[in-house]
Amino acid sequence: MAAPAPGKVARESRATPETRATLEPQGTPESQATPESLATPESQATRRSQPESALSAPVKALLEAQGYDVKGEIRGCDLVGVRGDDPPVIVELKRTFSLALVHQGIDRLAMTDAVYLAVGAWPTRPAEVRRLCRRLGLGLIVVTAGRADVLEDPTPYRPRRDARRAGRLLREHQRRVGDPMPGGSTRVPVMTAYRQQALRCARLLDDGPLTPRELRARADVPNAGPILRDDVYGWFERIARGTYALTPQGRGALEADRALDPGGARDG
Numbered sequence: 001m002a003a004p005a006p007g008k009v010a011r012e013s014r015a016t017p018e019t020r021a022t023l024e025p026q027g028t029p030e031s032q033a034t035p036e037s038l039a040t041p042e043s044q045a046t047r048r049s050q051p052e053s054a055l056s057a058p059v060k061a062l063l064e065a066q067g068y069d070v071k072g073e074i075r076g077c078d079l080v081g082v083r084g085d086d087p088p089v090i091v092e093l094k095r096t097f098s099l100a101l102v103h104q105g106i107d108r109l110a111m112t113d114a115v116y117l118a119v120g121a122w123p124t125r126p127a128e129v130r131r132l133c134r135r136l137g138l139g140l141i142v143v144t145a146g147r148a149d150v151l152e153d154p155t156p157y158r159p160r161r162d163a164r165r166a167g168r169l170l171r172e173h174q175r176r177v178g179d180p181m182p183g184g185s186t187r188v189p190v191m192t193a194y195r196q197q198a199l200r201c202a203r204l205l206d207d208g209p210l211t212p213r214e215l216r217a218r219a220d221v222p223n224a225g226p227i228l229r230d231d232v233y234g235w236f237e238r239i240a241r242g243t244y245a246l247t248p249q250g251r252g253a254l255e256a257d258r259a260l261d262p263g264g265a266r267d268g
Contacts (some may be wrong), residue, residue: 052078055093055120058148059141063089078118079106089114091141097123105138114154116141126151188260194232197221202235202254203226205246209239 059079060070067079068089081089090108094101097119111172114138123129133140133152140152175193180247189195200219210218212225221227228236228244236252246254 023205052093052095052120055095055118055143055148058143058146059091059093059118062141062148062150063091077111087112087114089116091116091118093118093120095120097121097129102132102136102138104137109137113137115139116150116154118143118148146162194227197223198227198233198235199254199257202246202250205236205244206251206254209243209245211242212244 008258033173045089048154056072062074063070063079063081066083068083069103070079070081072079074080077090078093079091081091081154083089088111092104092108093113094117097117101117101119105115105117115137117133118141120143122142122144130152131139134155137154137156138152139150139154142149142151172193176191177193177196180191180196200221201215201224204215204219212228215221215228231237233250233253235247235253236244237247239245
């Protein structure tokens with residue numbers, strides 16, 4: 001096994017009951033690391049968190065197998081590994097992943113860039129936890145059945161920008177009229193730009209059937225035709241070629257919107 005880069009450790013280690021210091025690589029690819037692939041049948045069945053003291057031996061064995069001199073409880077750090085002139089490796093142990101553990105890890109980054117969080121149970125949402133650790137520059141180790149698996153190494157993280165999502169975000173901001181939704185609103189329909197336009201169409205159709213051309217002119221909705229044709233909310237029905245009316249569901253939506261916003265500011 002090639003020696004890892006400074007501040008990084010090998011991917012797997014198992015501390016046996018007899019020695020608690022035997023390295024047993026399992027060869028699980030990092031890209032395929034999952035709770036099922038890295039846990040034994042016994043640990044899959046129980047998924048119980050372990051006492052913090054039970055995590056120490058497998059993690060210590062993992063570091064010692066890579067040439068680190070490991071000691072516990074050094075200046076408030078659960079485990080500290082030193083190897084020559086490499087940066088020290090700090091590992092914080094917790095039974096389960098928590099915000100308190102993240103705070104500890106961030107605090108330890110003031111002393112070294114090589115900080116790992118080790119937990120004794122798989123996080124409820126492992127993909128999200130791994131992404132969080134990468135973003136913060138923290139390593140992540142999961143210990144199950146005496147085996148320590150490194151899921152993330154503490155390396156600088158630059159998130160990949162999603163141009164499509166950013167474009168949708170900006171288009172929605174530009175198209176939405178006013179600011180109809182206070183931040184943090186729940187249990188009410190989100191007043192998107194599309195919903196604002198559909199409500200403007202519905203308000204006019206409440207007085208009687210109209211054509212898309214008439215709606216485009218009177219409601220200032222350039223895409224009135226697709227809104228009526230697609231009928232996403234079930235508010236519109238075609239009663240003749242090129243002519244649309246409001247459905248009972250649409251009238252109900254208007255009444256609900258008026259109750260939430262008597263002045264009609266939400267729909268622009």
